[in-house]
Amino acid sequence: AAGAAAASTCCAVCLGALEARHRVRELGNCAHAFHKACIDKWVDKGQATCPLCRALLLPTDADAGKLPSFSF
Numbered sequence: 001a002a003g004a005a006a007a008s009t010c011c012a013v014c015l016g017a018l019e020a021r022h023r024v025r026e027l028g029n030c031a032h033a034f035h036k037a038c039i040d041k042w043v044d045k046g047q048a049t050c051p052l053c054r055a056l057l058l059p060t061d062a063d064a065g066k067l068p069s070f071s072f
Contacts, residue, residue, distance in 0.1 A: 012051045013038035030055040 009018050011034045018024055023036040032052045034042075039051075048057055 011035045011038050013042055027055070027057060029057065 010016070011018055012032070013034050016035065018033055018035065024033050025036045025039050026033045027039070027050055030050050030053050032050050034051070042051060043057065049055060050057065
């Protein structure tokens with residue numbers, strides 16, 4: 001359990017600690033968290049999956065129908 005707690009407080013991109021004073025981005029599909037600058041660079045390099053679990057960062061067309069839709 002200690003390993004899981006340590007993993008959740010570490011950015012898997014830079015291996016630095018995730019601290020309250022840092023800007024952190026949590027991914028919607030898997031809830032993994034990374035420094036905002038790190039995950040932004042990851043995406044800018046053309047990566048489309050979570051660095052930890054490889055879940056897609058954006059829903060596929062098949063998943064789009066499962067998302068709630070709102071009309072205004």
